[in-house]
Amino acid sequence: MANGLDPHTVGLLSNMSIMALLALSAYLLLLVGRISFGQQAFFGVGAYAAGILSSMFQAPIVLALGVGMAAGALLSWLLALPTMALSGLQYAVATLAVGELARIILSGWHWQVAAPHGWVGPDGIDGFREIRWLLERDVTPAHFLGWIACALLAVLVLLMRTERTRLGVALRMTGQDETLAATQGIDVIRLRLFAAAAAGALAALGGGLYAHRTTYIEPALFDPMLGVHAVGYALLGGLGSALGPLLGVVFDLGLLDATEVFHGWRMVIFGGLVALFLRWRPRGLLDERAVQWFVQLSSNKRS
Amino acid sequence: MNSMPYWISACFSKSVQHKRLAFALCLSAMLPPAFSAESGERPQIGLQCVASGPGPSLDCVVDLQRKDGSPIERAQITLGALMPSMPMAHTIKPVTARPTNQAGKYQGTLLLEMPGVWSIEVDIAAPVREKVVRNLMVETCKGDARCPANPVKPGEKTPEHGSGKGKH
Numbered sequence: 001m002a003n004g005l006d007p008h009t010v011g012l013l014s015n016m017s018i019m020a021l022l023a024l025s026a027y028l029l030l031l032v033g034r035i036s037f038g039q040q041a042f043f044g045v046g047a048y049a050a051g052i053l054s055s056m057f058q059a060p061i062v063l064a065l066g067v068g069m070a071a072g073a074l075l076s077w078l079l080a081l082p083t084m085a086l087s088g089l090q091y092a093v094a095t096l097a098v099g100e101l102a103r104i105i106l107s108g109w110h111w112q113v114a115a116p117h118g119w120v121g122p123d124g125i126d127g128f129r130e131i132r133w134l135l136e137r138d139v140t141p142a143h144f145l146g147w148i149a150c151a152l153l154a155v156l157v158l159l160m161r162t163e164r165t166r167l168g169v170a171l172r173m174t175g176q177d178e179t180l181a182a183t184q185g186i187d188v189i190r191l192r193l194f195a196a197a198a199a200g201a202l203a204a205l206g207g208g209l210y211a212h213r214t215t216y217i218e219p220a221l222f223d224p225m226l227g228v229h230a231v232g233y234a235l236l237g238g239l240g241s242a243l244g245p246l247l248g249v250v251f252d253l254g255l256l257d258a259t260e261v262f263h264g265w266r267m268v269i270f271g272g273l274v275a276l277f278l279r280w281r282p283r284g285l286l287d288e289r290a291v292q293w294f295v296q297l298s299s300n301k302r303s
Numbered sequence: 304m305n306s307m308p309y310w311i312s313a314c315f316s317k318s319v320q321h322k323r324l325a326f327a328l329c330l331s332a333m334l335p336p337a338f339s340a341e342s343g344e345r346p347q348i349g350l351q352c353v354a355s356g357p358g359p360s361l362d363c364v365v366d367l368q369r370k371d372g373s374p375i376e377r378a379q380i381t382l383g384a385l386m387p388s389m390p391m392a393h394t395i396k397p398v399t400a401r402p403t404n405q406a407g408k409y410q411g412t413l414l415l416e417m418p419g420v421w422s423i424e425v426d427i428a429a430p431v432r433e434k435v436v437r438n439l440m441v442e443t444c445k446g447d448a449r450c451p452a453n454p455v456k457p458g459e460k461t462p463e464h465g466s467g468k469g470k471h
Contacts, residue, residue: 015391216436220387
């Protein structure tokens, strides 16, 4: 599917797709009115869980990714249980603390088993090497990009379809006015718990794909900056549609970073834009009004 | 939708047949070309890098040998770099490592964005599929000096990390 692309393009598109999954996980929580700076923790959990299953227990990659997603969803749900009733700011701080806690736990976690070529498994701060499922099956980076793109596309289709359902309306209503949502019979806390679990699963899927792509992970990768970027992409791209976070990723990684426009000033430009958007367009570039405008435009064209 | 590739627009189509076809296309992409276990022995990979100039740029030499110590020639090697503290955010253009005068040794130069801890990826496409990642501390050298990039413990940060401070 992606054959014929040079290694740089393959790497860039793979990174963008994986980052989009993490940004979508932040987007899901923003949709229900919660901001999380700790999605990198579930990204890490997914990476370690999927890596352990495929490289230590030779599980098929689909199973490894699935178990990673389940682990991410469960941990995210468990974190949300005591914290979701807190105010938005308190929840944000709690997620940041959990993100750091997860990184510290992974830094001290040693569990290795003997493999044909040596020891394999998490080795504390030395990281987790030899996640060789793709290498051992001769799956090329270009081929794996096809898998990542399919996973992202499936998630996008699922989210965009869900947004048109009653569940999607309830999620958005909860984020915009939780009191009003509660008066409409929506169980706000339950809905937010569901969103947290789904967001954890999405972040973990991204982590699992990342671990297999790079063959190597370490706790330092799951730095708070990763979670902050995920939130930034969702806020910049827009909360009007699941395509918003993807737009944010394409803008930063695909335009500012890859083309080296504003070389050396990229982070300043990106941070400045997020700040400006928060002031002038708080729901991002592709907000609800923009989506409505596009829908109107396409229905006018059809008629 | 009409401007999208067919397999993407099919996912959004109301037609069940189109959706099945899109699903089949995705599934075929997920089938690995071979399910057989790894063939051939793993090569021994040595990596030595030195930093120089602005950026800094990182000159790396990959030493590729078989288990018996004989050099592996005509290998296809790509060198890449990522920053562990910000994965996926600093896109460093991968370079092809070219053969040197010495058998089994390949050289490539990466242009980095800043000094600090970098994970250098050595990706071998042929004659065997292999990939190793080494964490190196890359520092800026003043003038024409060339500074060796030494291996670091993952997660290790030094006062020079990202500060642009150099050494002679």
